[in-house]
Amino acid sequence: xxxxxxxxxxxxxxxxxxxxxxxxxxxxxxxxxxxxxxxxxxxxxxxxxxxxxxxxxxxxxxxxxxxxxxxxxxxxxxxxxxxxxxxxxxxxxxxxxxxxxxxxxxxxxxxxxxxxxxxxxxxxxxxxxxxxxxxxxxxxxxxxxxxxxxxxxxxxxxxxxxxxxxxxxxxxxxxxxxxxxx
Amino acid sequence: xxxxxxxxxxxxxxxxxxxxxxxxxxxxxxxxxxxxxxxxxxxxxxxxxxxxxxxxxxxxxxxxxxxxxxxxxxxxxxxxxxxxxxxxxxxxxxxxxxxxxxxxxxxxxxxxxxxxxxxxxxxxxxxxxxxxxxxxxxxxxxxxxxxxxxxxxxxxxxxxxxxxxxxxxxxxxxxxxxxxxxxxxxxxxxxxxxxxxxx
Numbered sequence: 001x002x003x004x005x006x007x008x009x010x011x012x013x014x015x016x017x018x019x020x021x022x023x024x025x026x027x028x029x030x031x032x033x034x035x036x037x038x039x040x041x042x043x044x045x046x047x048x049x050x051x052x053x054x055x056x057x058x059x060x061x062x063x064x065x066x067x068x069x070x071x072x073x074x075x076x077x078x079x080x081x082x083x084x085x086x087x088x089x090x091x092x093x094x095x096x097x098x099x100x101x102x103x104x105x106x107x108x109x110x111x112x113x114x115x116x117x118x119x120x121x122x123x124x125x126x127x128x129x130x131x132x133x134x135x136x137x138x139x140x141x142x143x144x145x146x147x148x149x150x151x152x153x154x155x156x157x158x159x160x161x162x163x164x165x166x167x168x169x170x171x172x173x174x175x176x177x178x179x180x181x182x
Numbered sequence: 183x184x185x186x187x188x189x190x191x192x193x194x195x196x197x198x199x200x201x202x203x204x205x206x207x208x209x210x211x212x213x214x215x216x217x218x219x220x221x222x223x224x225x226x227x228x229x230x231x232x233x234x235x236x237x238x239x240x241x242x243x244x245x246x247x248x249x250x251x252x253x254x255x256x257x258x259x260x261x262x263x264x265x266x267x268x269x270x271x272x273x274x275x276x277x278x279x280x281x282x283x284x285x286x287x288x289x290x291x292x293x294x295x296x297x298x299x300x301x302x303x304x305x306x307x308x309x310x311x312x313x314x315x316x317x318x319x320x321x322x323x324x325x326x327x328x329x330x331x332x333x334x335x336x337x338x339x340x341x342x343x344x345x346x347x348x349x350x351x352x353x354x355x356x357x358x359x360x361x362x363x364x365x366x367x368x369x370x371x372x373x374x375x376x377x378x379x380x381x
Contacts, residue, residue: 172243
């Protein structure tokens, strides 16, 4: 799920909603940083643990569960459940590989979370399907192949220069992706 | 009349107007647009989370004169929708209107040294549709265009224009920053309240 959509889910939930956000290994801090930025652009205050406690009760609290705190944090959370009710919407950010350990060592936390598990990353690249569908609609709209479109673009004969510029950008992006894969 | 249109175009499309305001990168603009959509969803203006439908792609474009530049396309939607089919992905408003858009950015090409390194608008298209079941108007759609500088409209003084529901009819338009245009697409002031079919 898009990180911005995770932010929306958190903002749309209310009361003592608890969420688990799984991310690729090693990306916990990067995701937490970007998610905090998204949330702070829309609500205030946002609390991130570890970090200083805000002066006012937070609207959203992000708990970054890296491997080094995985051992003791679940036990601490189990004991602090009632205090955490003052932390607004709570989201635990951890690597997907650590999710099972986290939930099994904090059963009450797990039951609070229930099925509210979201998967995200900082990867913002659009699905390749979007690019291909957009290109297909350009080919269909102008009844041209990519090669014909490129020739028209290079010869300044594009019926709509903006659409053809976009066509070249999308082809260029596809070529970049291909060379990365090759 | 022709000369007046060119003067209007020159004033509308002056250097500073085309430069993106408030953001330095295309990624920052994408974030701004998504946040505005997020707020529209939370306020009940948009139906559902539409943020993933705004996406961007950049590429270095090489021109035949040997120059090159990085151009970014920000697409709001997926396919080009000339047929105006609701079957294709779009942004659905709660009042029945729906829209999609595209924005193209490139590096600043003007002479002002203070604007060097900025991004500028190369073109855009924002189209909103008003289904007859929901809106009491004969105008079924509205589109605001900023054509590419190489489009024929540059020579007519009509590069920045809008279409009031007819591809063959266009009139000069104010130039809009992307967030301004999105604000317009989300706005309910496009039609007077007592003219809507729905309550």
